[in-house]
Amino acid sequence: MSGWDNTPDTPEVKEAPPQEPTLQSTSKDWGEADQRVTFNYEDNDEGHVWDGSAKIYEWDGEEGEVGPEHPELEELLFGKPEERDPQGIDFSKIALINVTQEGLKRIQPIKSFKDAGLHPVMLKNVEMSGFRTPTPIQQYCIPAIKMGHDLIAIAQTGSGKTAAYLIPILNHLMGKAKKLMAPRPSVKEFEAGIAQRARAEPLVVIVCPSRELAIQIFNEARKFCYRTMLRPCVAYGGAPVRDQFDQLQRGCDVLVATPGRLIHLMERPDVLTLRRVKYMVIDEADEMLDDDWAEDFNKILSGGEQEEGNVKYMLFSATFPTAVRKLAKTHLAETHIRVRVGRVGSTTENIKQDVVFVDPTMKKKALLDLLYSMKPTRTIIFVNGKHMVDELDDFLWQQTLPCTSMHSDRTQREREDSMRAFRSGKSPLLITTGVTARGIDVRNVMHVINYDLPRMEHGGIQEYIHRIGRTGRIGHRGLATSFYTERDEDIAKLLTMTLMETGQQIPDFLEAYKPEDSDPSKLKFEYDTDEEEPEDGNGDGGDWAAGGGGDAWGNEGAQSGNGDTWGTTSQAAPAMDGWGSASKVSAPVDDGWGTQTEKAPVGGVDAWGSGSATAGSTWTGGNSSQWD
Numbered sequence: 001m002s003g004w005d006n007t008p009d010t011p012e013v014k015e016a017p018p019q020e021p022t023l024q025s026t027s028k029d030w031g032e033a034d035q036r037v038t039f040n041y042e043d044n045d046e047g048h049v050w051d052g053s054a055k056i057y058e059w060d061g062e063e064g065e066v067g068p069e070h071p072e073l074e075e076l077l078f079g080k081p082e083e084r085d086p087q088g089i090d091f092s093k094i095a096l097i098n099v100t101q102e103g104l105k106r107i108q109p110i111k112s113f114k115d116a117g118l119h120p121v122m123l124k125n126v127e128m129s130g131f132r133t134p135t136p137i138q139q140y141c142i143p144a145i146k147m148g149h150d151l152i153a154i155a156q157t158g159s160g161k162t163a164a165y166l167i168p169i170l171n172h173l174m175g176k177a178k179k180l181m182a183p184r185p186s187v188k189e190f191e192a193g194i195a196q197r198a199r200a201e202p203l204v205v206i207v208c209p210s211r212e213l214a215i216q217i218f219n220e221a222r223k224f225c226y227r228t229m230l231r232p233c234v235a236y237g238g239a240p241v242r243d244q245f246d247q248l249q250r251g252c253d254v255l256v257a258t259p260g261r262l263i264h265l266m267e268r269p270d271v272l273t274l275r276r277v278k279y280m281v282i283d284e285a286d287e288m289l290d291d292d293w294a295e296d297f298n299k300i301l302s303g304g305e306q307e308e309g310n311v312k313y314m315l316f317s318a319t320f321p322t323a324v325r326k327l328a329k330t331h332l333a334e335t336h337i338r339v340r341v342g343r344v345g346s347t348t349e350n351i352k353q354d355v356v357f358v359d360p361t362m363k364k365k366a367l368l369d370l371l372y373s374m375k376p377t378r379t380i381i382f383v384n385g386k387h388m389v390d391e392l393d394d395f396l397w398q399q400t401l402p403c404t405s406m407h408s409d410r411t412q413r414e415r416e417d418s419m420r421a422f423r424s425g426k427s428p429l430l431i432t433t434g435v436t437a438r439g440i441d442v443r444n445v446m447h448v449i450n451y452d453l454p455r456m457e458h459g460g461i462q463e464y465i466h467r468i469g470r471t472g473r474i475g476h477r478g479l480a481t482s483f484y485t486e487r488d489e490d491i492a493k494l495l496t497m498t499l500m501e502t503g504q505q506i507p508d509f510l511e512a513y514k515p516e517d518s519d520p521s522k523l524k525f526e527y528d529t530d531e532e533e534p535e536d537g538n539g540d541g542g543d544w545a546a547g548g549g550g551d552a553w554g555n556e557g558a559q560s561g562n563g564d565t566w567g568t569t570s571q572a573a574p575a576m577d578g579w580g581s582a583s584k585v586s587a588p589v590d591d592g593w594g595t596q597t598e599k600a601p602v603g604g605v606d607a608w609g610s611g612s613a614t615a616g617s618t619w620t621g622g623n624s625s626q627w628d
Ligand SMILES: Nc1ncnc2c1ncn2[C@@H]1O[C@H](COP(=O)(O)OP(=O)(O)OP(=O)(O)O)[C@@H](O)[C@H]1O
Pocket: 086, 130, 131, 132, 133, 134, 135, 138, 155, 156, 157, 158, 159, 160, 161, 162, 163, 317, 318, 438, 439, 440, 441, 469, 473, 474
């Protein structure tokens, strides 16, 4: 029988429709001042519904492994049927995307979800999620995971990496759930209040660096687990452990967690054991492998009771410095596959990037001018310090702008409320630090503002890429405006190259930072392949060398010579670089691993659309640039 979690509904967050950007707004257009979401709770959290307690489908498989439909939950998870079609997605560049794979085995990409061998229930869940065509990273990861490989997958922000691992992993497990999963009380027993608490013995563990991201991945998992026996749970810091224990002790097959809370739970063997784990996914893997997390990370990988050799490891990110990739490989099986969509750490052409020179003392005025120069639209404003978040929040509030804000010193309840207000459009301006830079996926974020550019010692160009990646997601268009001051010189060179790579306008004050050879196809970025390391390095802590095979969102790059040389020498042919000239691409080495760059297959639907900006819209940002 099917049943419910008897927790109350998480307040449903309806995402507001996209707004057409036009010129000249005033604070009035942004709504009334009382829309600001303020946080000063004097009451306790009693009765508060944490995001991690959101409703999930529960099915104990008494009458078969697939449960009946549940229209009410279906609507909660996937939205109303008429709202499920993807809108405004520009997939026009799909045929031009370079995908590179490295490893002993060649992966044959899927062209559509229908030919991915998915269980009909999973296929339905994919459809109800509004996915019509697999993105390039999904085209490769779905078959690679199905074949049982460890995996390193790198693809741009907003390119569907979460589903690239959730769909194949959950699909693989759903048919075997009964056999693999730990004993647990039945839904009936729970409803009758006579249930014995179970120990959580997840089959899948997904670790990610922030609470907001953990909640978001959990919400994706809730969709793909719909009508299956797999029970997803999420554990993150800040929310009461007691509530999370309650969820875990009803049984847990898919655990999404932040590292600190996961380690805490691992210290309670009566609550959690990792002995059944079959898949361990590390999302935002380069961040997780950072020194700050190293101790936690090692504990998670080795401190559990996972059965040696029984666990598949998957690492996902949009950025992956070479040094971190090397470290990552030490955790994976020799037979692991590496899939890369475009250059590691490249941005998408869908994001228009403006950089505006600002006197540090005039930043607030510049921000107001910028916000008023365009029609209200959902915007994230990144700053470098918690104190500055508070200060800007007060400043914009005084200007009667509907803002909310978030940083790591806020309580978890404040953070959840803030994200809800932002997602729902109640507070369409979010001021935050880098805590939300990675992974957060909110529909219709049309504008990202770097009020402060990231410091090189705190994430540098990688953080810039993650921050601007909050807009222009999954084929949508977006605008990123960055305030540049004289103090930002250290990031200037990498920033200039990042702009050049996707053909952005280079402002005068950055001209001096253009590389000598300003042909974009010859940009010297971090080396893309792990097979051949350059000797001379510069830049972002990694090795930077001869340009790789173009970027993934339109610029063609290397193509393999004969296409049949997996595991042996493959020849990279000169290729059009998308800028009108042929570029020479370094040939991969003959190391027995093989490297192949190819185009992602074009699916049945030309879903990437027309390549034009939001119909009829013109943005005029602070620097008066036009978005064509
Ligand atoms: N095939 C698809 N078709 C349409 N939408 C999709 C598809 N795959 C994923 N999406 C949607 O695209 C959005 C971005 O996906 P996701 O958050 O997984 O990106 P990501 O690559 O992990 O980004 P980031 O690097 O910023 O974490 C999500 O809203 C997701 O539901």
